[in-house]
Amino acid sequence: xxxxxxxxxxxxxxxxxxxxxxxxxxxxxxxxxxxxxxxxxxxxxxxxxxxxxxxxxxxxxxxxxxxxxxxxxxxxxxxxxxxxxxxxxxxxxxxxxxxxxxxxxxxxxxxxxxxxxxxxxxxxxxxxxxxxxxxxxxxxxxxxxxxxxxxxxxxxxxxxxxxxxxxxxxxxxxxxxxxxxxxxxxxxxxxxxxxxxxxxxxxxxxxxxxxxxxxxxxxxxxxxxxxxxxxxxxxxxxxxxxxxxxxxxxxxxxxxxxxxxxxxxxxxxxxxxxxxxxxxxxxxxxxxxxxxxxxxxxxxxxxxxxxxxxxxxxxxxxxxxxxxxxxxxxxxxxxxxxxxxxxxxxxxxxxxxxxxxxxxxxxx
Ligand SMILES: Cc1cc2nc3c(=O)[nH]c(=O)nc-3n(C[C@H](O)[C@H](O)[C@H](O)COP(=O)(O)OP(=O)(O)OC[C@H]3O[C@@H](n4cnc5c(N)ncnc54)[C@H](O)[C@@H]3O)c2cc1C
Numbered sequence: 001x002x003x004x005x006x007x008x009x010x011x012x013x014x015x016x017x018x019x020x021x022x023x024x025x026x027x028x029x030x031x032x033x034x035x036x037x038x039x040x041x042x043x044x045x046x047x048x049x050x051x052x053x054x055x056x057x058x059x060x061x062x063x064x065x066x067x068x069x070x071x072x073x074x075x076x077x078x079x080x081x082x083x084x085x086x087x088x089x090x091x092x093x094x095x096x097x098x099x100x101x102x103x104x105x106x107x108x109x110x111x112x113x114x115x116x117x118x119x120x121x122x123x124x125x126x127x128x129x130x131x132x133x134x135x136x137x138x139x140x141x142x143x144x145x146x147x148x149x150x151x152x153x154x155x156x157x158x159x160x161x162x163x164x165x166x167x168x169x170x171x172x173x174x175x176x177x178x179x180x181x182x183x184x185x186x187x188x189x190x191x192x193x194x195x196x197x198x199x200x201x202x203x204x205x206x207x208x209x210x211x212x213x214x215x216x217x218x219x220x221x222x223x224x225x226x227x228x229x230x231x232x233x234x235x236x237x238x239x240x241x242x243x244x245x246x247x248x249x250x251x252x253x254x255x256x257x258x259x260x261x262x263x264x265x266x267x268x269x270x271x272x273x274x275x276x277x278x279x280x281x282x283x284x285x286x287x288x289x290x291x292x293x294x295x296x297x298x299x300x301x302x303x304x305x306x307x308x309x310x311x312x313x314x315x316x317x318x319x320x321x322x323x324x325x326x327x328x329x330x331x332x333x334x335x336x337x338x339x340x341x342x343x344x345x346x347x348x349x350x351x352x353x354x355x356x357x358x359x360x361x362x363x364x
Pocket of ligand 1: 240277
């Protein structure tokens with residue numbers, strides 16, 4: 001019976017490809033529609049997957065391999081983070097997570113997933129209309145990485161608009177180590193990040209949550225000058241269109257299933273979304289083929305993402321002085337020790353850091 005089930009997947013990012021792979025494993029060959037000529041974003045990127053955000057998993061790579069049969073080879077293990085604010089600096093080391101190549105790189109997350117597929121029909125250069133497909137297919141999986149369909153279905157709750165600007169820089173970098181900068185002067189309540197791809201190249205990006213797209217170029221220049229990075233030579237600059245972050249009130253409507261970022265499954269603290277995309281794609285396949293309740297399967301994933309995202313609201317009122325205090329606290333041995341040990345609860349650690357900062361502020 002499964003062989004006759006017709007499933008269309010729109011989008012070949014992590015959510016769409018993981019869904020297609022799980023469909024194959026369950027005996028159904030889906031049709032994947034991708035508007036581009038190949039898988040992967042056009043802009044080069046390095047995704048970080050942080051074990052501290054997934055305390056239940058302990059080690060994301062091992063957990064994803066064991067629980068979902070997805071053994072994704074990382075670019076590097078993430079073993080070192082530097083956190084910087086105007087007057088403070090903290091270093092955190094340990095088994096912190098993984099860096100994954102994204103986009104058109106041969107070993108990007110998308111290309112690794114694609115190579116696993118044996119039977120799935122990939123239709124490239126095919127921007128697809130979910131309304132049309134929903135008439136022809138038993139199920140349509142929305143994995144477009146955009147909120148458009150959720151908006152049309154009336155299930156999207158907008159939270160923020162994020163502007164990203166950056167580029168691929170040439171320089172001297174340490175793979176496996178990333179630096180994150182907090183400074184309201186150039187990143188508002190967002191942040192900037194330097195993430196190496198190898199010893200000589202790094203993705204350097206600024207994430208602004210409230211600036212307009214015209215300001216972000218000058219904010220980026222300000223960031224480079226403030227952090228002593230103006231010597232970096234850029235192979236090219238990256239300016240993706242601003243993207244919406246939010247959550248959905250429902251994941252399924254009739255035979256339409258929302259997954260990945262199209263379902264708001266990207267946390268809004270740092271913008272990490274690849275884990276949620278992979279798992280929701282797998283859940284959609286299982287729900288459709290095994291007749292399971294998709295909403296119930298994916299809701300805990302959303303709750304977890306909302307839990308992490310809650311800290312964004314707290315960040316909105318932070319000043320540079322607050323960032324200095326938080327980073328100074330993170331650098332204290334007790335807190336650091338907890339971060340080394342990946343099995344802790346993120347809510348607890350952020351909660352206690354913010355509580356201490358609030359105490360310090362009210363004592364003034
Ligand atoms: C600019 C940007 C930077 C990000 N950086 C990071 C990061 O560093 N780390 C991280 O973990 N997460 C990052 N994210 C979050 C990101 O959402 C997830 O990592 C992950 O890519 C979500 O996977 P997805 O499959 O839902 O969507 P995507 O990866 O966006 O894939 C969607 C696919 O659908 C295709 N598509 C769209 N519309 C159509 C259509 N109508 N018809 C056919 N195909 C279509 C697109 O071409 C694309 O291939 C970033 C997001 C954005 C927008």
